[in-house]
């Protein structure tokens with residue numbers, strides 16, 4: 001006879017087991033937690049720390065038309081981001097190819113060590129997104145060889 005283990009995956013009281021997409025969606029829908037932080041900066045992509053917990057950093061980003069990141073990874077950090085408003089385009093470099101993901105409101109992407117991507121707002125309207133960085137904070141490594149790292 002075997003014992004059935006506790007269902008630790010479904011244990012909501014353990015924040016470390018809460019998927020970063022769920023965290024991002026939760027903050028995305030809780031506008032009162034970040035509304036006062038939101039800015040649009042024509043000079044550079046705007047980012048503000050919303051909250052830091054034992055596991056996660058939650059960041060609010062805004063993207064005016066044409067604003068973008070360079071190709072980057074997040075070091076040893078895992079996480080996710082969700083589009084709150086507008087539309088974002090993500091290019092993922094993987095095994096020598098570039099995959100393009102068009103992300104609309106409510107859509108999320110997950111990242112982990114070795115995940116190399118670039119995000120941009122290529123449409124005429126501003127965009128807002130919530131980003132969750134788990135264990136390691138908002139590490140961003142802009143590397144000229146990031147594309148090679150994805151091969």
Ligand SMILES: [Fe+2]
Pocket residue numbers: 072073074117
């Ligand atoms: Fe990123």
